[in-house]
Amino acid sequence: MTLRTLRNANAPTLKDLARIAGVSPITASRALHRPELVAEATRLRVAQAVEQSGYVPNSLAGGLTSRQTRLVAAIVPSVGHSLFSDMLDALIHTLAAQRYETTLGISSYDPEHEETWLAAMLSRRPDGIVLTGTEHTARTRRLLVNADVPVVELWDYQPHPLDMVVGFSQEDAGRAAFRHLAACGYRRPAILRADDSRAARRALGFTRAAAEAGAPVPAQIVFSEAIPQSGRGRDALNALRAQAPEADAVFCSSDALAQGVLSHAHALGLRMPEEFGVLGFGDQALALDAWPALSTVRVDGAAIGRLGAEALIARMAGGVAAAAQDVGFEVVGRGSTRGHQAAR
Amino acid sequence: MTLRTLRNANAPTLKDLARIAGVSPITASRALHRPELVAEATRLRVAQAVEQSGYVPNSLAGGLTSRQTRLVAAIVPSVGHSLFSDMLDALIHTLAAQRYETTLGISSYDPEHEETWLAAMLSRRPDGIVLTGTEHTARTRRLLVNADVPVVELWDYQPHPLDMVVGFSQEDAGRAAFRHLAACGYRRPAILRADDSRAARRALGFTRAAAEAGAPVPAQIVFSEAIPQSGRGRDALNALRAQAPEADAVFCSSDALAQGVLSHAHALGLRMPEEFGVLGFGDQALALDAWPALSTVRVDGAAIGRLGAEALIARMAGGVAAAAQDVGFEVVGRGSTRGHQAAR
DNA sequence: CTGTTAGCGCTTTCAC
DNA sequence: GTGAAAGCGCTAACAG
Numbered sequence: 001m002t003l004r005t006l007r008n009a010n011a012p013t014l015k016d017l018a019r020i021a022g023v024s025p026i027t028a029s030r031a032l033h034r035p036e037l038v039a040e041a042t043r044l045r046v047a048q049a050v051e052q053s054g055y056v057p058n059s060l061a062g063g064l065t066s067r068q069t070r071l072v073a074a075i076v077p078s079v080g081h082s083l084f085s086d087m088l089d090a091l092i093h094t095l096a097a098q099r100y101e102t103t104l105g106i107s108s109y110d111p112e113h114e115e116t117w118l119a120a121m122l123s124r125r126p127d128g129i130v131l132t133g134t135e136h137t138a139r140t141r142r143l144l145v146n147a148d149v150p151v152v153e154l155w156d157y158q159p160h161p162l163d164m165v166v167g168f169s170q171e172d173a174g175r176a177a178f179r180h181l182a183a184c185g186y187r188r189p190a191i192l193r194a195d196d197s198r199a200a201r202r203a204l205g206f207t208r209a210a211a212e213a214g215a216p217v218p219a220q221i222v223f224s225e226a227i228p229q230s231g232r233g234r235d236a237l238n239a240l241r242a243q244a245p246e247a248d249a250v251f252c253s254s255d256a257l258a259q260g261v262l263s264h265a266h267a268l269g270l271r272m273p274e275e276f277g278v279l280g281f282g283d284q285a286l287a288l289d290a291w292p293a294l295s296t297v298r299v300d301g302a303a304i305g306r307l308g309a310e311a312l313i314a315r316m317a318g319g320v321a322a323a324a325q326d327v328g329f330e331v332v333g334r335g336s337t338r339g340h341q342a343a344r
Numbered sequence: 345m346t347l348r349t350l351r352n353a354n355a356p357t358l359k360d361l362a363r364i365a366g367v368s369p370i371t372a373s374r375a376l377h378r379p380e381l382v383a384e385a386t387r388l389r390v391a392q393a394v395e396q397s398g399y400v401p402n403s404l405a406g407g408l409t410s411r412q413t414r415l416v417a418a419i420v421p422s423v424g425h426s427l428f429s430d431m432l433d434a435l436i437h438t439l440a441a442q443r444y445e446t447t448l449g450i451s452s453y454d455p456e457h458e459e460t461w462l463a464a465m466l467s468r469r470p471d472g473i474v475l476t477g478t479e480h481t482a483r484t485r486r487l488l489v490n491a492d493v494p495v496v497e498l499w500d501y502q503p504h505p506l507d508m509v510v511g512f513s514q515e516d517a518g519r520a521a522f523r524h525l526a527a528c529g530y531r532r533p534a535i536l537r538a539d540d541s542r543a544a545r546r547a548l549g550f551t552r553a554a555a556e557a558g559a560p561v562p563a564q565i566v567f568s569e570a571i572p573q574s575g576r577g578r579d580a581l582n583a584l585r586a587q588a589p590e591a592d593a594v595f596c597s598s599d600a601l602a603q604g605v606l607s608h609a610h611a612l613g614l615r616m617p618e619e620f621g622v623l624g625f626g627d628q629a630l631a632l633d634a635w636p637a638l639s640t641v642r643v644d645g646a647a648i649g650r651l652g653a654e655a656l657i658a659r660m661a662g663g664v665a666a667a668a669q670d671v672g673f674e675v676v677g678r679g680s681t682r683g684h685q686a687a688r
Numbered sequence: 689c690t691g692t693t694a695g696c697g698c699t700t701t702c703a704c
Numbered sequence: 705g706t707g708a709a710a711g712c713g714c715t716a717a718c719a720g
Contacts, residue, residue: 011490013697024707029699039705054490059467060413061697064404064712071447071468079433085423092423092450101464103415103447106436120445123403124415146398263607357713368691373715383689405713408696691720697712704707 012053020049032057063125072312073121074130075105075114077196081254083283083301084132087154090305091130098313100127107132109196115140122147128312134158134165135197150315154308156198157326164315166308166325168339170198173297173329174205176339177251177279180295180331182213186249186277190219192236192261193253202281206251218251219244233260237268249277255296256282262294273334295333303327356397365393376401407469416656417465418474419449419458425598427627427645428476431498434649435474442657444471451476453540459484466491472656478502478509479541494659498652500542501670508659510652510669512683514542517641517673518549520683521595521623524639524675526557530593530621534563536580536605537597546625550595562595563588577604581612593621599640600626606638617678639677647671 018028023042031038031046038046049055063069072095076084092102103124105117115137118129122143129144129151136144144151144162151163158165181189191206193199203220210218221239223232236257240247252258258280262272270276280296304327311321328339362372367386375382375390382390393399407413416439420428436446447468449461459481462473466487473488473495480488488495488506495507502509525533535550537543547564554562565583567576580601584591596602602624606616614620624640648671655665672683 014699015697025697026699026708027706030706033699037705042705054486056463056487056491057467058408058469058697060404060408060469061712062467062699064402064408064697064714065699067712069404079423079429079436080426082424085429089423089450092448096449096461099464101447101449101468103445104436105440105445106433117440119400120443123401123406124445125402125404143400147400358715359713369713370692370715371690374690377715381689386689402713405696406715408698408713409715411696689720692718694715694717696714696716699712700710702707702709704705 012055013058014055017046017049017053017055020053021045067125069125069127070100071124071126072100072102072128072130072316073105073118073124073126074102075107075117076132077107077109079104079106083299086283086301087132087305087308090302091154091309092305094306094309095313100313100316102130111135111137111140115143118143122149127316128152130154130308130312131162133198134161136162150312152308152312154304157324159324161324164308164311164321164323164325166304166311166327168299168304168327168329169205170201171205171208172339173281173299174202174207174251175209176205176329176331176337177202177281177297178206178209178213178215178218180297180337181249181251181277181279182209182215183337184249184273184277184295184334188216188218188244188246189249189251189277189279190221190240190244190247191253192221192240192250192257193223194257195222195224196253199253202251202253219247232257233262234264237261237264248275249279251279252281254282255280258294258296279331279333295331298330298332300327300329356399357402358399361390361393361397361399364397365389411469413469413471414444415468415470416444416446416472416474416660417449417462417468417470418446419451419461420476421451421453423448423450427643430627430645431476431649431652434646435498435653436649438650438653439657444657444660446474455479455481455484459487462487466493471660472496474498474652474656475506477542478505480506494656496652496656498648501668503668505668508652508655508665508667508669510648510655510671512643512648512671512673513549514545515549515552516683517625517643518546518551518595519553520549520673520675520681521546521625521641522550522553522557522559522562524641524681525593525595525621525623526553526559527681528593528617528621528639528678532560532562532588532590533593533595533621533623534565534584534588534591535597536565536584536594536601537567538601539566539568540597543597546595546597563591576601577606578608581605581608592619593623595623596625598626599624602638602640623675623677639675642674642676644671644673 014025014028018025028046031043035043076088079085095102107114118140129149131153132155134153134156153161153165155167157167157169191203193203258278262278265276278294283299283301314321331337358369358372362369372390375387379387423429439446451458462484473493475497476499478497478500497505497509499511501511501513535547537547602622606622609620622638627643627645658665675681
């Protein structure tokens with residue numbers, strides 16, 4: 001099983017490099033990492049020696065001594081969901097620009113997976129940790145506290161983070177969704193959503209806003225998948241019309257689902273938006289061009305990734321960063337509402 | 345800038361753990377990693393010591409000695425494209441199941457980025473490397489050869505890989521696309537595609553198949569974005585009808601684009617599939633349920649990721665694996681054609 | 689089943 | 705501007 005040969009056991013080391021350049025190992029190291037401390041001529045001789053020998057530094061050894069790895073460990077629930085992939089893309093790019101590399105875990109929406117992943121990651125001594133969401137196991141929290149490493153929780157805003165947080169309030173987004181539909185004149189909006197805790201919290205906000213407005217309790221259809229695709233639109237709409245025939249609008253837990261519903265509603269001959277309203281959730285910036293009848297609660301995943309990375313970078317460099325950033329959201333299409341935005 | 349304090353400088357080490365458990369460090373190490381070599385009672389005492397001290401192993405030190413990191417460095421062009429994210433997801437999961445972790449780079453379709461990323465990654469001494477595509481700079485190739493590390497190139501099949509390859513032939517996919525449209529009775533199919541080298545190779549196959557069939561040279565509209573979204577469908581179709589009014593079918597370089605085109609074609613009142621045919625490319629398994637008029641060249645990104653990971657795992661464990669695996673593709677919708685599949 | 693010795697490749701610290 | 709000594713935390717190799 002683990003019979004690997006000692007591959008490339010005689011790769012050139014810093015010592016070899018130093019010998020070739022005719023300097024001591026430490027001078028070679030400085031020529032590579034802190035060239036301003038070294039004479040130009042020396043630097044050139046070392047650079048030439050690198051070329052000649054094909055030297056590749058060993059950052060395991062470097063990290064062991066310096067206690068810095070320039071590694072950030074990040075975990076997301078899924079890479080297939082465009083919301084998270086935009087966030088991830090921005091995160092990785094922003095970190096890479098400061099020469100931090102990212103190792104990626106996928107939790108599949110399971111805090112136990114996250115815990116297992118974290119335990120494994122911590123042994124690599126990352127300089128920073130990125131988690132998605134704010135639900136973690138007790139051991140996850142304990143490991144993080146003991147490790148004493150900068151942590152940023154992305155996506156869900158909450159006022160009391162583990163360390164730092166960048167995101168928006170799911171409940172507020174749900175409230176805004178209801179108010180948008182109500183303002184558009186719909187009287188019996190329903191909810192069509194995935195079985196995931198964040199969508200559930202949005203549904204809660206939606207339901208509360210309905211109660212506050214004195215509207216009837218919205219019907220709620222829950223799909224068992226975490227990420228229903230657009231192809232599920234037909235089933236979804238059929239289920240809705242069977243279980244809540246009175247509904248005159250629907251808040252879908254993703255843009256893809258909303259597009260699928262809309263497309264099937266067209267096929268059924270429903271007049272939209274007059275007769276039936278469809279509201280999505282996500283960041284597909286272009287969806288509205290293609291389907292003018294659609295509205296959506298738009299979240300800027302890229303901004304969350306970028307701001308999260310920036311906060312982490314500040315802390316990793318020994319600085320301070322805002323502990324909590326609420327980036328808000330926006331309801332777009334046929335009358336827009338902007339979510340709140342604040343930082344503390 | 346780099347004034348970080350030596351964070352957590354007194355975290356417990358293996359030595360501490362050993363002292364607490366009343367054994368030597370090497371025995372503690374074995375109790376952790378090779379429990380079968382250690383007496384049950386000893387193992388328990390060490391486990392207890394871990395609990396008591398909050399010990400977290402340091403795999404930098406471990407890797408330095410053992411020359412094994414259980415780290416795989418992978419790079420993809422983009423995480424936002426569903427094809428790559430499916431592949432990535434399968435890759436990461438398959439590796440994680442064997443206790444390999446993945447660090448992720450994003451090339452943005454640029455071989456120079458890939459080179460820079462690789463140079464940085466190699467210093468972490470990964471056990472394996474995953475690249476997307478087969479276009480690499482000369483230095484990338486040289487670094488890889490010198491590093492003497494298992495490499496798998498995903499996505500594009502080619503018979504002579506750097507080390508191992510798992511993918512399909514873009515040109516064959518393009519050929520199959522043409523033949524499918526021709527078999528459906530379309531006489532003047534056109535191409536609507538992104539400006540990326542793989543889409544270009546599919547277009548080449550498409551054009552060659554047309555030539556072989558004695559059909560006129562297909563019109564080709566190239567978008568400047570690498571990943572046109574469905575919202576671009578309207579512009580795309582308008583451009584097509586302006587520049588190639590004779591076209592009676594179109595091969596789109598992504599499913600999202602195809603959906604957008606289809607949706608707008610509906611709006612224009614085109615009768616489909618009789619009057620106008622739309623063929624996509626991708627893996628959105630559900631697209632066809634929602635849009636029965638659509639066909640697509642379907643690629644199984646998840647299979648590529650899984651098979652690639654399996655090949656790499658075999659090599660990392662010191663075994664052998666097929667050097668080249670062509671996983672093929674499938675044309676689905678209104679008469680299906682299956683792409684080839686082979687392994688060597 | 690357990691321990692001793694040595695050293696992985698690098699950077700810190702202190703000296704010149 | 706450069707170097708010598710020491711050690712980061714762990715595991716391979718060998719011995720018992």
